[in-house]
Amino acid sequence: MSWRQTKDAPFYVGYLNAVPKPLVTFLAVFAICFTGGLGLAALALSSTQNDPGSGGFQWGNRFENVGILELRPYPVLRVAANGETAARTYMLAGQGKRGAFNQAEKHGSTPVTLRGVPVNRGDLTMIQVGRVETAEDAGTPFTPSEPVPLGRWKLTGEICDGKCYAGAMRPGRGLAHKACADLCLTGGIPPVFVSSGPVENRNFFLMADKEGNLLGDEIKPLLALYVELEGDVERLDDLMVFKVDLAKARILK
Amino acid sequence: MSVQYTPVIWNRNKIFYDAVLLIAVALYLYVYIRVAPGFEDVTKPIDGATLRMRAFGSCAFLMLTVILCIGPLARLDRRFLPLLYNRRHFGVMTAGIAAVHANYVLGWYYNFSPTDKYVALLSSNTNYGQILGFPFETLGIAALVILFVLAATSHDFWLSFLGAPIWKALHMFIYAAYAFVVLHVALGALQGAGDPIFTSVVAASVVLVSALHFTTGRMEARRDRGEETAKASLQEQGWLVAGDLDEIDDDCAKVVTLSDDERVAIFKYDGKLSAITNACAHQNGPLGEGKVLWGCITCPWHGYQYNLSDGRAPAPFTEKISTYRLQLIGSTILLDPNALPPGTHVDPVEIGEAA
Numbered sequence: 335m336s337w338r339q340t341k342d343a344p345f346y347v348g349y350l351n352a353v354p355k356p357l358v359t360f361l362a363v364f365a366i367c368f369t370g371g372l373g374l375a376a377l378a379l380s381s382t383q384n385d386p387g388s389g390g391f392q393w394g395n396r397f398e399n400v401g402i403l404e405l406r407p408y409p410v411l412r413v414a415a416n417g418e419t420a421a422r423t424y425m426l427a428g429q430g431k432r433g434a435f436n437q438a439e440k441h442g443s444t445p446v447t448l449r450g451v452p453v454n455r456g457d458l459t460m461i462q463v464g465r466v467e468t469a470e471d472a473g474t475p476f477t478p479s480e481p482v483p484l485g486r487w488k489l490t491g492e493i494c495d496g497k498c499y500a501g502a503m504r505p506g507r508g509l510a511h512k513a514c515a516d517l518c519l520t521g522g523i524p525p526v527f528v529s530s531g532p533v534e535n536r537n538f539f540l541m542a543d544k545e546g547n548l549l550g551d552e553i554k555p556l557l558a559l560y561v562e563l564e565g566d567v568e569r570l571d572d573l574m575v576f577k578v579d580l581a582k583a584r585i586l587k
Numbered sequence: 588m589s590v591q592y593t594p595v596i597w598n599r600n601k602i603f604y605d606a607v608l609l610i611a612v613a614l615y616l617y618v619y620i621r622v623a624p625g626f627e628d629v630t631k632p633i634d635g636a637t638l639r640m641r642a643f644g645s646c647a648f649l650m651l652t653v654i655l656c657i658g659p660l661a662r663l664d665r666r667f668l669p670l671l672y673n674r675r676h677f678g679v680m681t682a683g684i685a686a687v688h689a690n691y692v693l694g695w696y697y698n699f700s701p702t703d704k705y706v707a708l709l710s711s712n713t714n715y716g717q718i719l720g721f722p723f724e725t726l727g728i729a730a731l732v733i734l735f736v737l738a739a740t741s742h743d744f745w746l747s748f749l750g751a752p753i754w755k756a757l758h759m760f761i762y763a764a765y766a767f768v769v770l771h772v773a774l775g776a777l778q779g780a781g782d783p784i785f786t787s788v789v790a791a792s793v794v795l796v797s798a799l800h801f802t803t804g805r806m807e808a809r810r811d812r813g814e815e816t817a818k819a820s821l822q823e824q825g826w827l828v829a830g831d832l833d834e835i836d837d838d839c840a841k842v843v844t845l846s847d848d849e850r851v852a853i854f855k856y857d858g859k860l861s862a863i864t865n866a867c868a869h870q871n872g873p874l875g876e877g878k879v880l881w882g883c884i885t886c887p888w889h890g891y892q893y894n895l896s897d898g899r900a901p902a903p904f905t906e907k908i909s910t911y912r913l914q915l916i917g918s919t920i921l922l923d924p925n926a927l928p929p930g931t932h933v934d935p936v937e938i939g940e941a942a
Contacts (some may be wrong), residue, residue, distance in 0.1 A: 387590050513697065
């Protein structure tokens with residue numbers, strides 16, 4: 335039996351201010367449930383978001399160091415060891431979604447004083463370059479070490495832009511962030527491979543092509559996905575470099 | 588009803604409707620952005636821009652879900668009909684919330700780059716050939732464009748200007764917008780690290796919207812079959828048996844489905860019977876589910892009114908609908924299935940005389 339209008343049923347006409355009483359009660363209950371439901375949904379959805387991790391700008395810990403700028407193949411700062419710390423290699427990025435190629439190319443292999451802001455997540459550090467000046471007092475002449483080959487590896491993980499993943503954005507990985515990562519890499523930010531398994535206890539790798547050159551657009555379809563990559567791993571002071579053979583890359587999911 | 592076009596003809600019911608809507612949306616955003624982060628188990632807070640884009644995006648998604656549920660809910664239970672009355676304001680607000688979400692995305696993920704953010708939006712990811720990594724932003728843009736067009740043409744001016752069939756067809760694109768939004772979320776946010784709550788909410792939305800439409804679709808089909816009484820019954824020189832007098836309450840109607848799926852509403856009022864098409868000239872509202880108020884048929888959706896004898900809206904309104912001829916033999920109502928031109932006068936059948 336289909337529904338049929340009856341004489342006694344409450345009838346609502348929107349432009350009449352008088353709403354039948356049974357409908358007033360029903361609509362009041364609905365309004366409370368609708369409003370309360372949205373509030374509860376907001377609480378449930380927002381409070382259970384995934385942890386974006388510990389990455390972030392270290393605004394209170396400004397970076398200033400003397401070192402040599404190199405292209406490996408992305409800009410890095412090589413800092414000599416001193417009595418207490420071993421030699422270090424820092425990845426560099428410019429302001430916003432820009433790389434630091436101009437500064438690296440301008441200063442060649444002369445010692446510089448580089449000021450900036452570290453963006454740090456665990457043992458991944460990216461320096462957002464502020465000012466670069468030729469070092470007036472470079473101290474003892476310093477020749478950066480050559481990379482140490484660590485063999486051929488097949489690793490699974492995600493290709494990210496090194497700056498956002500380090501903490502410039504929280505979260506700074508995943509498919510929702512893919513377009514941003516794409517723009518960052520186009521702007522010259524170094525790509526970083528976040529491996530699900532460590533190599534010498536390190537999970538973050540600066541990426542290069544299999545010849546050690548810059549990666550091109552061929553990396554873009556692989557960005558922000560769970561992929562398997564194969565290539566040679568090298569250690570540059572404390573920085574790991576993954577020279578990937580993209581022809582052998584596989585999307586896992 | 589109005590003979591002139593003004594942006595909004597406010598009345599108390601619309602104000603209540605919009606007030607509840609605004610309070611609910613404001614509560615959602617406040618809880619999402621300001622309250623719930625205090626309960627998060629995170630090492631460091633999520634970026635404010637990301638939090639806001641998620642808040643506005645999820646809010647628009649939930650609003651769209653509710654909008655799509657109102658129609659079938661009102662078919663299943665007429666007490667939901669008041670929600671239909673001002674649904675266009677719900678839609679316009681949803682388009683606005685979705686636009687804020689898009690603005691946060693543009694100002695965060697596509698900003699700080701040498702590339703113009705609008706160029707970047709369309710050019711940064713062009714992997715249309717792959718499912719994982721598909722540029723889901725494009726799906727969001729498509730949904731937003733549809734929501735904007737529907738919001739912009741939601742006013743009765745556009746209904747009158749485009750005509751009901753085109754306007755109705757245009758506004759059916761809300762389903763395309765919903766499909767785009769679901770894909771936008773499924774290929775974007777849901778591909779991140781597992782978030783069972785959000786995944787469940789999206790799945791529940793899809794199941795709810797689909798199930799309600801499926802159920803009401805079956806109900807309507809069953810109703811059409813059940814009310815084809817005329818088609819399979821006694822016929823007398825082209826007249827169809829439409830039912831019995833006792834089936835109709837005073838000031839109410841019985842809806843009869845004709846063989847070509849057209850529905851006719853037969854009203855009983857003041858000791859008389861009149862028949863008109865069941866479809867309101869405004870938005871195809873089911874007139875047969877309305878009532879006779881002040882001597883006029885009153886549509887249950889937006890209160891549009893028509894005279895019973897000629898199907899014309901009372902002056903100064905100009906809408907008119909088809910009428911039908913009736914006969915009454917004993918208590919059996921006979922209907923001439925041939926629709927008369929909209930606005931044609933038909934003398935009502937006097938119940939007392941015939942019976």
